[in-house]
Amino acid sequence: MKLLLSIAITLLRARFKQTLVAAVGVTFGITMFVTLLSFMSGLNHMLDSLVTNRTPHIRLYNEIRVDSVQPILLASKNPKAYHFIQSLKASNARKEIYNANKIMNALSIDPRVVGFSRKVSSPVFFNDGTIDISGFMNGIDAEKEVPLFHFQDYVIKGNPQDVKNIPNSIIVGKPLAELLFADIGDVVQVTTAAGERFQLKIVGLYQSGLADFDKTQSFASIATVQKILGKGSGYITDIQVKLTDMNAAPLIAKEYGNVFELDAQDIQAANQQFETGTRVRNIISYAVGITLLVVAGFGIYNILNMMIYEKMDTIAILKATGFSGKDVKRIFLLISIIIGISGCMAGLVLSNLLCRAITHIPFSSAAVPTVKTYPVDFNVSFYVIAVLFSLLTTWFAGWFPARKASKVDPVVIIRGK
Amino acid sequence: MAEPILTAKNIVKSFSDPIEFEVLHSVNLEIQKGEFTAIVGKSGCGKSTLLYILSTMDTDYKGSLSIDGERMTGLKEKELARVRNEKIGFVFQFHYLLNEFTVLKNVMLPALKLNKFPLAEIEAKAMQKLQVLGMEDLAHKPAFQLSGGQKQRVAIARSLINDPIIIMADEPTGNLDSKNSQVVFDTFMELSVKFNQTLLVVTHDNSFAQSTGRIIEMDDGRIVNETKNLPLQ
Ligand SMILES: Nc1ncnc2c1ncn2[C@@H]1O[C@H](COP(=O)(O)OP(=O)(O)OP(=O)(O)O)[C@@H](O)[C@H]1O
Numbered sequence: 001m002k003l004l005l006s007i008a009i010t011l012l013r014a015r016f017k018q019t020l021v022a023a024v025g026v027t028f029g030i031t032m033f034v035t036l037l038s039f040m041s042g043l044n045h046m047l048d049s050l051v052t053n054r055t056p057h058i059r060l061y062n063e064i065r066v067d068s069v070q071p072i073l074l075a076s077k078n079p080k081a082y083h084f085i086q087s088l089k090a091s092n093a094r095k096e097i098y099n100a101n102k103i104m105n106a107l108s109i110d111p112r113v114v115g116f117s118r119k120v121s122s123p124v125f126f127n128d129g130t131i132d133i134s135g136f137m138n139g140i141d142a143e144k145e146v147p148l149f150h151f152q153d154y155v156i157k158g159n160p161q162d163v164k165n166i167p168n169s170i171i172v173g174k175p176l177a178e179l180l181f182a183d184i185g186d187v188v189q190v191t192t193a194a195g196e197r198f199q200l201k202i203v204g205l206y207q208s209g210l211a212d213f214d215k216t217q218s219f220a221s222i223a224t225v226q227k228i229l230g231k232g233s234g235y236i237t238d239i240q241v242k243l244t245d246m247n248a249a250p251l252i253a254k255e256y257g258n259v260f261e262l263d264a265q266d267i268q269a270a271n272q273q274f275e276t277g278t279r280v281r282n283i284i285s286y287a288v289g290i291t292l293l294v295v296a297g298f299g300i301y302n303i304l305n306m307m308i309y310e311k312m313d314t315i316a317i318l319k320a321t322g323f324s325g326k327d328v329k330r331i332f333l334l335i336s337i338i339i340g341i342s343g344c345m346a347g348l349v350l351s352n353l354l355c356r357a358i359t360h361i362p363f364s365s366a367a368v369p370t371v372k373t374y375p376v377d378f379n380v381s382f383y384v385i386a387v388l389f390s391l392l393t394t395w396f397a398g399w400f401p402a403r404k405a406s407k408v409d410p411v412v413i414i415r416g417k
Numbered sequence: 418m419a420e421p422i423l424t425a426k427n428i429v430k431s432f433s434d435p436i437e438f439e440v441l442h443s444v445n446l447e448i449q450k451g452e453f454t455a456i457v458g459k460s461g462c463g464k465s466t467l468l469y470i471l472s473t474m475d476t477d478y479k480g481s482l483s484i485d486g487e488r489m490t491g492l493k494e495k496e497l498a499r500v501r502n503e504k505i506g507f508v509f510q511f512h513y514l515l516n517e518f519t520v521l522k523n524v525m526l527p528a529l530k531l532n533k534f535p536l537a538e539i540e541a542k543a544m545q546k547l548q549v550l551g552m553e554d555l556a557h558k559p560a561f562q563l564s565g566g567q568k569q570r571v572a573i574a575r576s577l578i579n580d581p582i583i584i585m586a587d588e589p590t591g592n593l594d595s596k597n598s599q600v601v602f603d604t605f606m607e608l609s610v611k612f613n614q615t616l617l618v619v620t621h622d623n624s625f626a627q628s629t630g631r632i633i634e635m636d637d638g639r640i641v642n643e644t645k646n647l648p649l650q
């Protein structure tokens with residue numbers, strides 16, 4: 001085998017330029033493959049984090065809906081009659097979560113739960129002169145919201161903790177503040193659905209990247225919102241749960257829904273379009289990368305075929321002096337694999353450098369104020385996949401020409417001279 | 418008499434391209450150890466064809482072939498390659514060195530393939546074979562820089578590297594000028610006389626043939642005449 005390797009290397013050296021071209025083909029393929037995947041994956045993670053960071057994995061709440069068991073159904077069934085019920089109205093208009101404390105106790109001992117935070121939300125109007133802008137106020141636990149849902153990432157001005165520290169304070173979206181001609185320190189007036197008016201001081205501006213969200217949503221402390229609604233301190237409308245494993249959300253949501261007799265929405269159901277986008281982007285980058293590698297494989301195939309035509313004499317003489325067809329096949333396979341591996345190594349190094357360069361390109365988007373340069377996912381698995389694929393393509397690219405070389409009949413070549 | 422080194426019985430060879438026709442008609446041949454045999458005959462009479470069969474490279478024939486007491490007919494490609502490597506040395510009309518390698522490496526390759534001796538020993542042996550042919554000064558030159566006559570002498574050195582039981586040559590001087598032909602010819606003589614090397618040489622050169630120990634004359638795919646010369650001095 002060592003002998004065959006040294007023969008392969010000698011043959012390669014004699015055709016150094018072509019070899020280089022073939023190897024550069026592989027290098028290019030690998031570089032593009034890894035860079036594309038790393039970059040795409042980086043973007044995917046960033047876009048996903050837009051949602052996943054901010055969205056609770058499971059949201060527990062009470063949907064207002066018609067009772068599915070109507071009183072008449074409880075009456076004994078008359079075999080000759082049939083119930084017609086029309087124009088049902090929901091009677092349960094309470095959005096409040098009952099037994100919130102009990103649920104929270106259960107959540108705090110559940111090992112699958114990283115943490116949870118309470119929330120009170122209420123529709124309000126922001127009054128600006130004679131104009132009323134409809135929106136929502138969300139009462140949040142600032143000290144829980146920050147670590148669990150990265151709230152501080154989106155607060156571009158002011159401190160999220162101030163909603164707790166300063167009474168009657170509010171954080172509004174930047175577009176809403178612009179509509180209201182207000183800035184930090186200014187006071188806005190809000191009106192609740194019940195008609196109560198309150199003066200709240202703006203202590204922060206946030207920008208989440210979803211413009212519609214920013215125009216309508218505002219944040220205050222739980223106590224503030226409870227006060228606006230005229231409710232007691234036990235009034236909670238949502239419990240937001242963060243899990244250790246996001247993928248388990250649909251199952252756990254179902255379980256909670258049954259156990260707590262509440263509506264439980266998982267993050268996957270809430271954000272299906274993001275999953276689809278991620279998958280499509282992944283498919284595209286794999287398709288492009290694999291195409292490039294296959295093209296590189298054809299490059300190797302061509303070079304090897306050419307080499308075999310040029311080296312007919314060499315093959316004939318090797319066979320005449322005692323090398324078997326298998327030996328000849330191995331020599332050419334080795335040539336192919338050497339080209340593949342050297343091209344692949346160079347490609348890995350180059351793609352890593354390219355990825356590093358990309359992380360220095362400035363990136364600014366209103367959607368993700370915390371990201372300043374293009375995101376790249378330095379995931380080892382991309383490199384591993386690239387290596388496996390390039391070995392596979394070079395093996396195939398080498399195998400067919402190598403087999404042809406092994407079938408060369410020395411008599412035909414020697415006689416042909 | 419001892420068992421012959423090479424025995425060919427009823428060798429029949431046909432080509433089917435473009436039409437089926439027989440080139441060798443039942444050729445029988447025995448070669449004894451130490452014999453220096455020349456095969457002569459008109460162009461196209463089947464000398465090369467016979468030599469390719471005897472050298473195990475062509476396996477598409479009828480009849481049977483044994484070398485060194487081992488039956489070659491029906492052996493696998495890999496087995497035949499081993500026999501060629503170990504027992505047969507080749508010299509062709511068109512020198513056939515590997516141009517990518519040095520002269521020394523060219524000579525060493527069959528021994529490296531045989532893989533019976535350590536590298537240093539193979540190298541020393543290759544040098545010694547080159548010395549026999551007066552080529553030791555060119556050992557480290559790339560093969561393509563050599564002249565035709567030099568290449569042919571290196572090819573002879575290579576054919577000797579594994580101490581084959583027989584050397585076969587197809588018109589080894591056919592592509593050389595008279596001076597180089599003489600050198601090659603003298604080399605074969607020396608191998609035969611000094612080392613008792615068995616040689617089977619196809620040639621058109623009559624004076625060359627006359628000075629060998631045994632002349633086999635072919636015509637139209639048959640051995641038509643055989644002459645034994647006086648033992649060589
Ligand atoms: N591949 C082939 N297909 C068909 N016929 C062939 C083939 N190879 C050789 N022949 C024919 O076989 C016959 C013998 O050829 P061969 O090469 O053995 O002759 P030769 O005695 O070596 O001639 P020369 O002295 O010119 O080298 C020739 O008639 C030739 O045309």
Ligand SMILES: [Mg+2]
Nearest residue numbers: 464465466587
């Ligand atoms: Mg011939």
